[in-house]
Amino acid sequence: MENTWVANHTVRSDFDLVGLFSQSKHPALLCVVIFVVFLMALSGNTMLILLIHYDVHLHNPMYFFITQLSLMDVMYISVTVPKMLMDQVMGVNKISAPECGMQMFLYLTLVGSEFFLLAAMAYDRYVAICHPLHYPILMNHRVCLILVSSCWLLGSVDGFMLTPVTMTFPFCRSREIHHFFCEVPAVMKLSCSDTSLYETLMYLCCVLMLLIPVTVISSSYSFILFTIHRMKSAEGRKKAFATCSSHMTVVILFYGAAIYTYMLPNSYHTPENDMIVSVFYTILTPVLNPLIYSLRNKDVTKALKKCGICLSGN
Template identity: 75%
Template sequence: MWPANQTGDGSFFLLGLFSKSAHPSLLCFLIFSIFLIALSGNIILILLIHTDSCLHTPMYFFINQLSLMDLIYISVIVPKMLTNQLAGVRTISLLGCGTQMFFYLLLGGSEYCLLAAMAYDRYVAICHPLRYPVLMNRRVCLLLASSCWFVGSMDGFVLTPITMTFPFCRSWDIHHFFCEVPAVLKLSCMDTYLYEIFMYLCCIIMLFIPVSVISGSYYFIILTIHRINSAEGRRKAFATCFSHITVVTLFYGAAVYTYMLPNSYHTPEKDMVMSLFYTILTPVLNPVIYSFRNKDVTGALKKLLRAGKDSY
């Protein structure tokens, strides 16, 4: 059991975004709207992938996993933030804080690995198209996805208990809108230098392996595309990779800023803006970037809408 030495009832205070805003009600409405868009976009995408047989391919299997991660991601953080604002409170219990931290670490670590698995999938599809059904069969896809969730869960199970067992005596105020590890560590009255080094090394490993897989995959993809004689063929090959590269750049860039840049680069305001981007905005962008610009997905959506009309 974590020690309840934060407040009289074992709670932290999330100062959050709204205390910094000149128009908190407008900001609350905006975040709520983004939350609804993210929920609906990812739920629709998951339903389409499950119901349309044309989308039963490895690429959409991984996109389905990404949408599931985004759904949990935004649901763990945003409802608590909005509820506190509407109720006029800022507290979060010790258990609630630990739960947020665990799921944030689990989903973040899982998504790092999933993006690498998706890069490998594009590599096999473009560089070995004839062997693609064998190399990326259902068993392989399930193994890759399970490995991603396992690595993320290990990240959560290791870092969350260690972070939450530090004695917090400097302040009970978390200068953030959720319980992110660096923000919580700032409250500790113990020297956390060694633990921060440990986290830094963990982050290097969590980033280095997936980035190596992604870089290697795209190196061979570029070589293969360069050998394609047809301009239309090259365009289609680049189109299948562009969405993935965009998401990788956004997600990994935010991770490098949060966990790998020195403290001198960080302020509570900058950290909140960066966290806002990859915890709230990225779940909205992923369905748009990956799929709703895709003809297969838009075709599946039109079929679903037509089936809905015909049933009435």
């Protein structure tokens, strides 16, 4: 009996991704829509990165952080969507255990990094609005590089902690992952061992990963709102609100979905709801971010118009 179990465990080293298309009545149409959204996310974020790189007026810490955000968005939509689309086109839905582990690690690293990057962006806005005279010193290029490097490092800690433990559990139940990529909660449901202790530790880890950035963001915006309230200039208040509103929109969208996925009890979760939420912050958020930062930012729209004039002139 034990040999049979080991044999089955060895032979079946891959997983079946039962994702979005199996739930859709029109999978071909859904595939086309996701492909278009994927192209929009790639082109929008790449354009924003290039625009900030080439326009000298956008060479400041705020836009440096936005380029990092766009880079993370491009990378983590590329971790999940191309595989999903290729599987649909090729008519396969399998993923090997090493591929699943790598996808999980990259995804956790990028999402964790974005948590901390959004906190660094909030701190940047706090310094810019509350301490404008000291801004060039407090947010010099070296400080920005240290902050961004720390975000990537802390994000990778999340990946290094959760991925090896998740992938070493025995998976002797059905190997169908009811998701479109290897997300930790979806993979954990396949384990035949008791994972309650690990789930508790994972929950505490996620709380900590969210608590630190949320504390930084809420503290920064508390000081910002207090400073804006004391401003005598209506134009100054308007500019400060405009600068912060784009960032707060991104924070609410991203953190709201993450809290649902990793912090709500299992009783709130169903495979269908989990996939919908994951689609929102894995596929739709990378499309929305460049739109939010371009349409709601006068400096970026001015740079876009200037770029358009230059292209039409040529």
